[in-house]
Amino acid sequence: MAFEKKIFKLSSRRIKNLPSLRQLKYLKRLLSQKEKKIIFFLFWLSLISLLGILLSLYFKNSEVQPAYGGIYKEGLVGQPKFINPLLANNDIDLTISNLIFSSLFKYDENNELQPDLANTLPSEINENNKTICLKPNLLWHDGEKLTTADLVFTLELIKKMGPKSLFFEKLKNTQFSIIDKNCFSFQNAELSDLCFGILPQHIWQTLEPIKINQSLYNLKPIGTGPFQFVSLESNKEDGIKNYKLKQNKNYYNQIPYIEQIIFKFYQNFTQAIQALEKKEINGLGHIPQNFKEKVIGFKKIKYYPLNLPYYTAAFFNLNNSLLKDKNVRHALALLTPKEEILNTILGQDGLIMDGPLLPTSKLINPNIKKYEYNPQLAQEILKNAGWENNKKGFLEKNGDILELSLTTIKETDFSKIATLLQQSWQKANIKIKLISIPAEQIQEVIKTRNFQIFLYGILQKVDFNPYFFWHSSQKIFPGLNLTGFNNRRVDELLEKAYYLKDTDMKKKYYDEFQEIIAANIPAIFLYNATYGYFINEKIKGISISQIDHPKDRFRNIENWYIKTKRQFKKK
Structure with missing residues (x-):
């Protein structure tokens, strides 16, 4: 005890003997210049070391996380027309509609059906249990509450629109019965049929169905999706130039990190790619093959090759009187160099197709008749059918020249393929005229069927049903039976397979369907390609690799981000 007291006295004496602040002021006079430099150096070294230790501990115990904010700008070639889920039928309209509107269910990046407006995905739906409830407190972008009345209104509107709506065929027999404002029951539909966008009754109920396509709300929509309409900029010369959306702060799921999305519209890909190079836009999709190498060389631009159930034919x-002759169609099929198209134009970026189902489909029939490149056999078929060369070197029969037009979209891979087809077909002395149209005229061509041969791409969705492309009831727009193919047996097969859940039986019907299509040659099926998506590397959080439609590139848009912040890790 005495020893401890002695130590304490010595320590106290030493503390008392330390220099005061007043005395420290004279320290500079006692130190040499060299000693001052050493002390100065040691001071800053200690300070930097301390900061280094603190920063090291901070970075070790924290992580970079997405932050709210930032603007994403994407270029689109063409013009928006119907930002309305019931009318949208092209890539631009569907893409923007998908960001603004919501459906009861939707598919995730793994092609699994998930609840969207619905509160849960029912584990079992049967005849005695067909009840679905909505998520609580769903709000339209104008602040009004979404209820089951909006669902019933949208379904009834689809039925009143009839074949003008792409959803009509699936939902014409579906019935919704309201239980209360939040729950309803349904009949004559599968869950996958309930993926249509819901419209607000309080906005659309005053319009007659025949006038729905005339409403200003088709370009200034109100929905419930992750983004909401803000404004558009247009002029008489270029049409709509900019279309601005902002994050929906009342969104019922995760609110998107990106604050705004601005779509900029261009007349062609040349203009759009120049904008991407100048950083006027951050993203651009579906770039033609001849532009890809150039864009891949752009600094800070990342390439996302997305698998897409898309085929060209x-x-x-x-x-058409000439194309009614199967011999002519047969010859054209044999004169089509699919391998050359894939290798020289697409850079082997795809798979060759021989029928109306994708090469990767579980329902494909690998034993259908195939038409490999054989110009000699093609000429023999035409000769045997009575086609002879005239004085000008073109095939002629009964005074009629074998002259056909090939319509496609200009300034795309299609135009290159069309030129190659023209050259190949003309080698057999068939006169071919190329007609190139701008992208915004596609729907008019499809609507009027104003073509002889149409080089075009078809998207097969997750729930793809060939009924809509080959059943005779779909010959008139908005049906997508572009060729006007009419075969009673095919109609029967597609009708039988329409609602079938038994995959084996469905495959049996589809096998015969594919055989009939291959035998009749209503189209020349060319290839299945990928969707090339180019985005500035500052856009983070993109994890999708498989899509079913170009609009699906925004499937996980809620996870995309531009801004970041550091936060301490959670224990």
């Missing part, structure tokens, strides 16, 4: 208008 040359569709014959079977109402």
Whole structure:
């Protein structure tokens, strides 16, 4: 005890003997210049070391996380027309509609059906249990509450629109019964049929169905999706130039990190790619093959090759007098160099197709008749059918020249493929005229069926049903039977397979369907390609690799981010 007291006295004496602040002021006079430099150096070294230790501990115990904010700008070639889920039928309209509107269910990046507006995905739906409830407190972008009345209104509107709506065929027999404002029951539909966008009754109920396509709300929509309409900029010369959306702060799921999305519209890909190079836009999709190498060389631009259930074919208008002749269609099929198209134009970026189902489909029939490149056999078929060369070197029969037009979209891979087809077909002395149209005229061509041969791409969705492309009831727009193909047996097969859940039985019907299509040659099926998506590397959180439609590139848009912040890790 005495020893401890002695130590304490010595320590106290030493503390008392330390220099005061007043005395420290004279320290500079006692130190040499060299000693001052050493002390100065040691001071800053200690300070930097301390900061280094603190920063090291901070970075070790924290992580970079997405932050709210930032603007994403994407270029689109063409013009928006119907930002309305019931009318949208092209890539631009569907893409923007998908960001603004919501459906009861939707598919995730793994192609699994998930609840969207619905509160849960029912584990079992049967005849005695067909009740679905909505998530609580769902709000439209204008602040009004979404209820089951909006669902019933949208379904009834689809039925009143009839074949003008792409959803009509699936939902024409579906019935919704309201239980209360939040729950309803349904009949004559599968869950996958309930993926249509819901419209607000309080906005659309005053319009007659025949006038729905005239409403200003088709370009200034109100929905419930992750983004909401803000404004558009347009002029008489270029149409709509900019279309601005902002994050929906009342969104019922995760609110998107990105604050705004601005779509900029261009007349062609040349203009759009220049904008991407100048950093006027951050993203651009579906770039033609001839531009890809150039864009891949752009600094800070990342390439996302997205697998897409998309195929390209040359569709014959079977109402044309020359193309009604199967011999002519057969010859054109044999004169089509699919391997050359894939290798020289697409850079082997795809798979060759021989029928109306994708090469990767579980329902494909690998034993259907195939038409490999054989110009000699093609000429023999035409000769045997009575086609002879005239004085000008073109095939002629009964005074009629074998002259056909090939319509496609200009300034795309399609235009290159069309030129190659023209050259190949003309080697057999068939006169071919190329017609190139701008992208915004596609729907008019499809609507009027104003073509002889149409080089075009078809998207097969997750729930793809060939009924809509090959059943005779779909010959008139908005049906997508582009060729006008009419075969009673095919109609029967597609009708039998329409609602079938038994995959084996469905495959049996589809096998015969594919055989009939291959034998009749209503189209020349060319290839299945990928969707090339180019985005500035500052856009983070993109994890999708498989899509079913170009609009699906925004499937996980809620996880995309531009801004970041550091936060301490959670224990």
